[in-house]
Amino acid sequence: MQKTWNNKAWFLVLPVLLIVALNAVVPLMTVVNYSVQETFGDNLFFFEGTRWFREVLHSDRFHASLGRQFLFTFTILMIEIPLGVIVALSMPKSGVWASVCLVLMALPLLIPWNVVGAMWNIFALPDIGLLGYSLNALGIDYNFTRQPVSAWLTVVMMDVWHWTSLVVLLAYAGLQSIDGAYYQAARIDGASRWSVFRYIQLPKLKHVLIIAFLLRFMDSFMIYTEPFVLTGGGPGNTTTFLSIDLVKAALGEFNLGIAAAMSLIYFLMTLLVCWLFYTLSMKGETQ
Amino acid sequence: MIRTRWFVTIFYILFLMLPIYGLVTMSFKTTNEILGGFSFWPQEFTLDSYIKIFTDSTWYSGYINSITYVLMNTFISVLFALPAAYAFSRYRFLGDKHLFFWLLTNRMAPPAVFALPFLQLYSAMGLFDTHIAVALAHCLFNVPLAVWILEGFMSGVPKEIDETAYIDGYSFPRFFTRIFMPMIASGIGVTAFFCFMFSWVELLLAKTLTSVAAKPIAAVMTRTASTSGYELGLLAAAGVLTIIPGAIVIWFVRNYIAKGFALGRV
Numbered sequence: 001m002q003k004t005w006n007n008k009a010w011f012l013v014l015p016v017l018l019i020v021a022l023n024a025v026v027p028l029m030t031v032v033n034y035s036v037q038e039t040f041g042d043n044l045f046f047f048e049g050t051r052w053f054r055e056v057l058h059s060d061r062f063h064a065s066l067g068r069q070f071l072f073t074f075t076i077l078m079i080e081i082p083l084g085v086i087v088a089l090s091m092p093k094s095g096v097w098a099s100v101c102l103v104l105m106a107l108p109l110l111i112p113w114n115v116v117g118a119m120w121n122i123f124a125l126p127d128i129g130l131l132g133y134s135l136n137a138l139g140i141d142y143n144f145t146r147q148p149v150s151a152w153l154t155v156v157m158m159d160v161w162h163w164t165s166l167v168v169l170l171a172y173a174g175l176q177s178i179d180g181a182y183y184q185a186a187r188i189d190g191a192s193r194w195s196v197f198r199y200i201q202l203p204k205l206k207h208v209l210i211i212a213f214l215l216r217f218m219d220s221f222m223i224y225t226e227p228f229v230l231t232g233g234g235p236g237n238t239t240t241f242l243s244i245d246l247v248k249a250a251l252g253e254f255n256l257g258i259a260a261a262m263s264l265i266y267f268l269m270t271l272l273v274c275w276l277f278y279t280l281s282m283k284g285e286t287q
Numbered sequence: 288m289i290r291t292r293w294f295v296t297i298f299y300i301l302f303l304m305l306p307i308y309g310l311v312t313m314s315f316k317t318t319n320e321i322l323g324g325f326s327f328w329p330q331e332f333t334l335d336s337y338i339k340i341f342t343d344s345t346w347y348s349g350y351i352n353s354i355t356y357v358l359m360n361t362f363i364s365v366l367f368a369l370p371a372a373y374a375f376s377r378y379r380f381l382g383d384k385h386l387f388f389w390l391l392t393n394r395m396a397p398p399a400v401f402a403l404p405f406l407q408l409y410s411a412m413g414l415f416d417t418h419i420a421v422a423l424a425h426c427l428f429n430v431p432l433a434v435w436i437l438e439g440f441m442s443g444v445p446k447e448i449d450e451t452a453y454i455d456g457y458s459f460p461r462f463f464t465r466i467f468m469p470m471i472a473s474g475i476g477v478t479a480f481f482c483f484m485f486s487w488v489e490l491l492l493a494k495t496l497t498s499v500a501a502k503p504i505a506a507v508m509t510r511t512a513s514t515s516g517y518e519l520g521l522l523a524a525a526g527v528l529t530i531i532p533g534a535i536v537i538w539f540v541r542n543y544i545a546k547g548f549a550l551g552r553v
Contacts, residue, residue, distance in 0.1 A: 002446070003379045012374035013386065015367045016430055023427035024393050027404030087299045090292040099541045103534075104300050106544055107307070110533025112488045112505045115526040122313055122523060123306040130309040133325035161303065168299075169544060222397035225490050229509070243399035247491075250403050263400040274395045278388050 028267075034260035052261035062262065064237065065245040072241060073220045076159045080216060081209065083160070084167025088175060089197070091168070102172070105165040117229025120158040124230075144231065148238040155227050155239050159220065167212045174208035175201060214277040218270060242266055307530070314524035321519045336524035349504035350528065352418065353487070356501065359422035361482040364429040365475060372437035373463065377446065390431040401427065402495045409496055416498045424496055425486045432485065433478045436547060440474025477547035480540045487533065504529060 038048045056062050087105075092098045108116070126132040126143045135142040144154040182200045191199075224243035227233065233240035233248070240248075246266065250259035313321060314336055315329040340346040374380070375387060405424055406415070414420040448470070452462040468475065494506040508525050537544065 003377060005380065006378045007380045009374035009378035009380040009383075012370035016371040016390070016434060017386070019363070019367055019423070019426050020390060020393055020430050023401075023405075023424060024396070026408050027401045030404035030407060031400065083299075087295060090295040092296070101296060101300065102544055103537050103541050105303065106537050107530070107534060108303055110484050110488065110530070110537060111526075112490060112529050114490045114505045114509060115529050118508065118522055119306050119310045119526055122519060123309045128321060128325050130305060130325070130327075161306065164299075165303070218395045222395075222399065224397075224399050243397055246397075246399045247402065250399075256403075259403070263397075266397060267400055270395050270397060271392055274392050275388070277395075278391055 031260045031263050034256045035264055036257075038257055048257060052257040053265070056258060056261045056265060061245070065240055065242050068238075068240065069221065069242045072156070072159075072223075073217060075156055076163070076220055077213065077216055079156070079160050080164045080167050081213060084164050084212065085171050085205070085209070087164070087168045088171035089201070091172060093176075102169070105168055107165075108162050109165055111162075113225035114229045116158065116162055117226040120154065120161075120226075121230050124154050146235055148235055151231050151235055151239050155230060158226060158230060159223070162226065163216060163219070167216065170208045170212045171205055174205045178204050210277075210280050214273065214280070218273055218277075221270060221273070310523050310526050313519060314527050316520055318518060318520050333520075336520040337528075339521060340524055340528065346504075346507060346525070349502060349507035352497075352501050353493075353503040353505070354532070356418040356421040356425070356493070356503070357483055357486045359418060360425045360429060360486040361479050363422060364426055364433045364482040365479050367426075368430055368433035368437055368478070369468070369475075370463075372434045372441055373467070375434065375438045376441035377449065387434075390434055394428050394431040394435070396427070398428075398489065398491045402491055405492060406495050415496065416500050418501045420496045421493045421501060421503070422486075424492045425489060427492075428489075429482045429485055433482055436478045436481060437471070437474055440471050440477070444470055473543050477540055477543045480536055480544075481547060483536055484533065 035052055036048055036050070038051075091101050111119070121129075123129045124132045124144050126136055126145075132142060132144070141147075142150050144150040178201065183196070186196050186200060222243055223241055224247065227239050227241060228244055228247075231239045233244045246259060246262050249255045249262060312327075312329055315332050315334070316326070317331055317333050317335065320326065320330055375383065409415050409420045409424065412420075414423075444467070448466070449462065452466055457466070490503070490505045493503045494509070497503065497506065504525065508522060540547065
């Protein structure tokens with residue numbers, strides 16, 4: 001759409017600017033402040049320069065939680081994106097059943113995150129939960145509170161359960177926007193199911209899949225509540241992701257400097273991905 | 288072909304429903320039965336957990352608190368985002384792209400980064416443990432989201448409509464409320480739904496900013512799970528009750544939900 005140049009539009013965005021700035025700028029400045037100072041209580045602060053940043057960047061603990069974070073994000077993306085597309089392709093296209101599917105599939109997205117954690121905790125309990133009991137009855141040794149592998153599997157499965165529907169809904173919306181004429185042309189040409197997918201559906205889905213990929217990347221990168229409620233970051237530290245580690249450092253150990261420096265590094269990483277997302281999705285729009 | 292398709296859909300929905308089934312059945316079991324071992328169906332069907340929640344004020348006030356700040360947040364977010372989204376969809380102005388990007392970054396900011404500074408900020412403003420504090424804090428991610436979705440829906444309305452209305456002598460506020468808002472009513476509904484959803488599911492900030500008077504239901508649940516023994520039945524019943532508001536609002540937006548998740552940009 002052709003937009004007119006008008007600086008008075010600033011008056012329309014001013015309320016948003018103010019309310020978001022209150023929530024974003026003031027706390028961010030507080031974090032910056034902490035990240036360069038040392039405190040011994042009583043509101044006494046001493047300037048420390050870049051000490052906390054160097055400490056965080058060289059700490060094994062940060063590297064470990066960052067590594068776990070990347071592994072987790074990579075795993076769930078590899079599962080959720082293809083699964084979401086497959087489900088969207090096999091869903092009914094319209095009618096009552098499509099609505100029923102949409103509502104049922106959207107349900108996990110609207111459950112408070114700690115309830116998701118609690119629900120999976122109950123579901124996976126080895127002796128009394130449905131999943132844990134069934135797996136053990138099948139002869140698989142499964143106990144997510146003790147075995148790191150089981151804990152990982154449970155966290156990944158929980159995230160797949162929780163968020164694959166987001167990919168399904170996005171892909172479904174993308175598929176709905178494809179003009180029926182494309183399919184007719186493909187049928188006349190005698191195109192196979194695969195080539196319909198490869199040359200008609202996939203290109204049309206590209207834009208929504210970029211949105212899905214990056215939303216899932218960023219949201220899984222800041223995951224906190226669900227694994228915290230499910231495993232508490234354990235057993236040991238095996239499911240301690242970045243946010244869990246951060247909250248532990250800030251509110252648990254009250255290591256303000258370290259936590260603030262970690263926050264900023266963390267924030268810069270999400271900012272970078274966000275910039276990528278923005279450029280890519282805007283590029284998709286101008287096309 | 289048709290068969291395999293149905294198989295995939297049904298299998299996926301089954302996978303989604305199983306944990307919910309586990310939760311619902313557990314909420315009707317007695318504590319003894321739960322701890323006694325696994326059963327697929329409640330042996331002694333009981334409503335005790337639900338009765339406890341509806342009669343104990345610490346429990347049901349948790350629900351009232353959550354609903355209160357979620358509705359406040361939804362109202363504030365949509366109200367603030369409407370004019371801004373209009374500006375972004377219709378005009379170019381100094382720094383518009385940077386501003387849009389900056390808004391977006393706040394949607395992506397990890398709440399864990401902000402938890403402690405938020406606590407200090409809202410304590411300093413004297414708003415700690417009030418509903419409005421949580422409602423304002425959730426604006427951090429909901430206002431950008433609302434601007435984003437609304438902008439997508441507004442861009443679908445041809446600009447000629449605005450121009451015709453101005454020529455007909457409509458002032459901007461009158462045009463916006465009488466003509467434009469009814470035209471994007473479904474977009475506003477979807478936006479409100481998303482604000483509701485993200486405010487409803489968020490816990491970290493809501494828990495950090497409250498202690499007693501505005502404590503959300505989710506935080507009440509965490510406390511129960513840890514301090515007053517291991518009352519799984521009660522926990523499960525409370526969980527079931529938190530699913531219900533979501534299920535109700537989904538039904539209203541079912542036809543627009545897919546478009547909304549694509550941020551109005553498909």
